[in-house]
Amino acid sequence: MHEARPAGGPHHTRSTSRALPRPESARTPDAWTKDSCKTQGKTGKGAFPAAQQRKSAPRTTLGCIRLGCRKQGRVDEVRMSNTIGTRSIYRDCLIVGFAMFAVFFGAGNLIFPPQIGFVAGAGWAKALCGLLLTGMLLPVLTVIALGLCGGSVERLTAPIASWFGSALLFVSLVFLAWMIAVPRTASVAFETGFMTLAPSLNAHICVWIFIPLFFAVTIYFALDRSNVIDRIGRILTPLLLGLLGIIVIWSVLAPLGTPVDTGVAGAAPFGMGLITGYQTGDVFGGLMFGIIFIEAVRDRGYTDKTGFKTVLFGAAVVTFFGLLFVYGGLEYLGATGSGVLGSDVTQANLLTRLVAELAGRFGANALAIAVVLACLTTAVGATAVLAKYIVQWSGGRVSYRAGVWFVSLTSLVQSFGGVDHIVALAEPFFRLFYPAGICIVLLGILSCFFTNDGVWKGATLMAILMGFVDLILSVSGKMGIVVPTHLQAFYDALPLSSVGFAWLVPAIIGGVLGGVWWQIAGMPNVSHVDTF
Structure with a gap:
């Protein structure tokens, strides 16, 4: 048996520091010793059957370690890297990274990049650099900051005040995610997605059918709390990326035209991209939804610091390059249309017009499906996070399943107000x-x-x-x-x-x-x- 660590151990940088309480989910195997399983003649990989090590999920293996050793008051230093191969790490980076990309890439983000390229024209590359900083890099860094500082907003903001993180998270989730983000996804999916696919149908009647169906699918994907990231990363995101990839590659191979000088000179394109990325609000998206990605990494068995950081940073890289590919491609598409379409085209209709010019009806339908998928992935991620915090705020008196239903039903009612009404509510908060x-x-x-x-x-x-x-x-x-x-x-x-x-x-x-x-x-x- 080893003695417990003194309170002034390596978690402190100086004597005046006060330690933060460590959540159980954040504990690592670093504190475990080899002696507990050695007493049984076993240690490392040999402590468990080989079939169990590889065939079972990392989550199951971790459970065996805790039940087998900690139950007797002992601990065991068994690294999860023993049961997680390099191939699994790459796969998990892709799955979590794809899910992170999908949750960040809401339908509103389909509108901004082509508009920037259309206005910047020949200066689209400078504008992309500005968008890269505030619309791609900052949101990804938000999730990394959470992971490095304990995995929660409360721990991240602990130096400000003990109550600040909880207050900021509550206000953000209620006023930004619950009242604005989730309802907006359904409204945008209907107005920009469904009505493009079926323009001849009566919108006043179809809205009462489409929005309930949209939230029914959202509930289906969000109800399985343990697999919500897998469902987004394995099913929805590949479909979304595939459709957007077709549009982006098509725009590069067969551009509408040559980007023209629109009169936006000097550093103006960079500033325009910078402020547009700032206005997406994805930094708060990272603060609100980052916890589901951090938990997804831990649930895959990466509970040691090195493994956790490897997968989290790998997923962040996947997300960043996914956003760069889509944002850059859509911005280039807008730039190639700067000399084709008139300046009177509206921001809401710009991408639809560009894709219709590029690929006709097929392209417009592909875009509409991509919009619906982008909205759905954001809705699923936001609903899962909100339901999780409802459980936390209620002290466990409200179940996760009940939270998913409550968020979905209340958001459904708000969705009927339309996109313009919902967007107007967001500006003061931002x-x-x-x-x-x-x-x-x-x-x-x-x-x-x-x-x-x-x-x-x-x-x-x-x-x-x-x-x-x-x-x-x-x-x-x-x-x-x-x-x-x-x-x-x-x-x-x-x-x-x-x-x-x-x-x-x-x-x-x-x-x-x-x-x-x-x-x-x-x-x-x-x-x-x-x-x-």
Whole structure:
């Protein structure tokens, strides 16, 4: 038997750090010893039958380890890498990565890239670089930040305040996912997908049939909590990627035309791509839905730190390149149509017009099916996460199955309001909280450098304050309310305000001042180092 680790072990970087409670799901086999199974004459692979090691799922093997050794008050250092081959790691990276791609790639993301390319024209490559940063890299980094900082929003935001993560997650899930994201998927799937496939049918009648069927399929995929990622990654995403791949490859092999100079010169295309990616809101998607990908990795048996990071980073790479392939292809399609279509084409109809010009009716139908699949994958992922948190918020009094049904039925009612109504509800939330979301993700990725809690507190506070200023200016402008001229002048004078990043410099200043004050006051810090 080995003695327990002292409280001031390697999970602390300095004596002033206070340890975070370690969730059971995050525990690793690192704490187990070889002695417990050696007493039975077994250790490592020999502790279990070979058939069980390879034929059973990694999840089952882990269960055997825990029941066989911990039940007797002992622990066993049996690495899960013994039962997980290289081929399985590659496969799991693809499955989790495909699912992550599908959940991030909502139907709204089909609209933005071609619009950027259409407006940028010959400058589409610069615009793609801007979109790459905020629309592809940041969302993927969000999931990585969660994985590196304990696997939950609460642990990620612990340096800010113990209650901050729970509050941010509750507001995000209720107002962004539940009231906006899930209902919008059904509305977009009907308006952009189904009605393209069946334009001659009566929309007022069909909507009452399509939306209930859409949520019935969502419920089917989301009900099996343990296999929701497999169902998205193995079934839905390959179909979605296949259809989008046909459109992208077709646009490259037989382009509509040559990208023309649209008058957007200099650095303007980059800024346009940057702000458009910022407006997708996928950073909050990562904060809300990242937990299902992290749990999916652990459920496959990767409970040691090295294996977990390998699969999580591998899945993130798959997601990033999937987004780059689709976003880049659709943006190029828009650029090739900049000299073909008139400038009066609307953003909502642009992609449909481009694909119809490119591939006729076949292309339009393929796009419509892709839209429905993109909406469905997002709806399934969001519903599964919301149901999981309903179970948590209710203290287990509400089952996961009941949560799935409740989310789906309430979202079904909201879906009948239409896309425009739902989208209008989202803007205030994004303006208020999105700067803080990006700030938290960046701090989480660089948590090994920012171990001073004052940096987190000061930067996040200033990001929220600047988000509030942005919200006031936006709402007052739409309602015709006159705001003080000095407030507008102050906002316009801030660096990067023209591309939506007016909060960045104040957040940096807030982080510096907060860190200095925290250090002088000698306050304790929450360590994010090695909190896996």
